[in-house]
Amino acid sequence: MKSLKLLFFAGLISLTACGPAEDDGKLVIGVTMLSMQNEFIVNVADEMQKKADEMGVKLITVDAERSALKQMEQVESFIAQGVDAIILNPCEVEASSPAVSRAIAAGIPIVNVNSETTAKPTAFVGSNDVESARIAMNYLAEKMNGKGNLVMIHGFMGQAAQIQREEGAKEILKAHPDMKLLAEQTGEWDRSKSMDLMQNWIQSYGDQIDAVFAHNDEMGMGAVKALQNAGMKDQVLVVSIDAIQDALQAVKKGELDATVFQNAREQGVAAVNTAVKLAQGQKTEEKILIPFQLVIKGNVDNFLK
Incomplete structure (x- = not known):
């Protein structure tokens, strides 16, 4: 007997006896x-949908809600439906790896987008996250003249x-x-959690903090808000990653000192293109890397929509 989730998906894409691929x-x-x-x-998901619509491809997009277990169940459901390919935006490096292995074992090509797993997918589309941090931290090192204290807000641990x-x-x-890391902790990619975390650090370290590096803009914006509330933003540098619209506006206003642009459009488009080629039995590059770019007040207008 099929699970409710499988029945839901079956209804969603109006499966025939021939299966969704046909x-x-x-x-x-x-x-x-x-x-x-x-x-x-x-x-990224929106850009994938636009590209799929343009190519006449049907996407079934589901939300793993940060749960590697739920993501595994979703991949198993896709396998049961006989989809032509799977695109996985992994929740975790290790815990999402079994989902990749199951798809490969079932003979269904799987493309990891934006984030990697220990298990090797058919192809990976994304950017070099080590490089994004180098760009952000080199900017801070330059502005701090290579000395001072900073705190680091991590993304979801294990991702x-x-x-x-x-x-x-x-x-x-x-x-x-001469650049010292005062504290580091996860903000789980979340703005409000990072604001709370930054408030705690302000109470603990006060004016010892010279800079903040947040692993994404949501957390960077949370840190900015906490610093503004404490009347400290003018003396503390904040840099984050992704260049979402809120962050770009904050850079333009001088609230966020810099962000690092990650190209959602190119990642989404390349993921769909790669999945389609693999579904059609064509060869593709195993790793497609899209570069990051530093965004500061001087060039932010190039990135604003």
């Missing part, structure tokens, strides 16, 4: 996203971007021994 003659791609509460992830952005940040810190 429904309306369209390719069907199952997509599971880390969290549709995260603006950047939503942007590839968190691991790699920490790696890149600590690489730059090692190269600048």
